[in-house]
Amino acid sequence: MPELPEVETVVRTLRPGLIGRRITGVDLCSNGATDGRASRALRQVLVTPVSEFRRSLRGPRVDNVQRYGKNILIELRASESTATLSLLIHLGMTGRLLWEVSPAPQRPHTHCIFSLDAPGRWLHYSDPRRFGKMRTVRARPAELSELGPDPLEISLDEFCRRLRRRRAMVKSLLLDQRFLRGLGNIYADESLFRAEIHPATLASRLSRRRAMRLYDSIRETLQAAIALGGSSVSDYVNADGNTGWFQQEHAVYLRTGQPCLRCEVPIRRMVIAGRGTHYCPRCQRATRAKTHKGTGRPAGRKSEKR
DNA sequence: CATTTCACCTGGTGGC
């Protein structure tokens, strides 16, 4: 479920029930399925060894819940004397944190159930595809410092500087968490459409003007998506079980063959960085190398059939 | 090095 707007929404729906609370129990479900594969499944999701995970999480209070790119950082404070410990969760593709009123698994692929010192509420973690990860970490773990800036915090100048340095196609850059943290396939495609930039454009060749437009589009797209609680494409829900609504605003993502909302030309799909990439062939023209002379045509546009 | 491709999983969908 997880790009920046979805994770942000999950974090916001986690805070009220978590902050100030004490984790009283950690139930790790080795019995999610019926055969011996369940414990292997748990090992894929849980990076920290089971016993250590259970032991270190029980007791301390939740100080804060933060988003770091697509990561959820649940900060715990044991006491003044002990160092801060955090629970770091990445939802991967299908990870889900959900408030439930029962301590028993409510759906297949439930891997962990947290009990709190609040009566009648349990936090369930489930993840069918198991691309998600849970682990305990100390204060500022190294894996988080390798991430790039937050797209909502970076300045325009810094964004342009980083873009200029890179040679890769702009779409694959947007997916690179060391370039910017938090964008994924949906918001990369949607931001490029709003900026009218072809996804295969080489980053270093974007003009300042186009880079500025991309910067604005990314921020506008993310902020609009957060305001609508993220995109529920197949099964995403926030921790309260509610879907988001931004999927209704998608202009290109998963709209292959359907008319562009702006110009009616059918949306196309190509593969970049191994990911389905959706774009409008008319609104997002590929910037061809300027053929200075040669054909005698002006360097700019020509009717250009696909 | 920077950049691209592939493997890791389950589940849903659409063609035959």
Place this chain on the structure above:
DNA sequence: TGCCACCAGGTGAAAT
């Protein structure tokens, strides 16, 4: 109805 190919929000390791 079943079977199969393909697609899906993620990343890191391996290959180029």
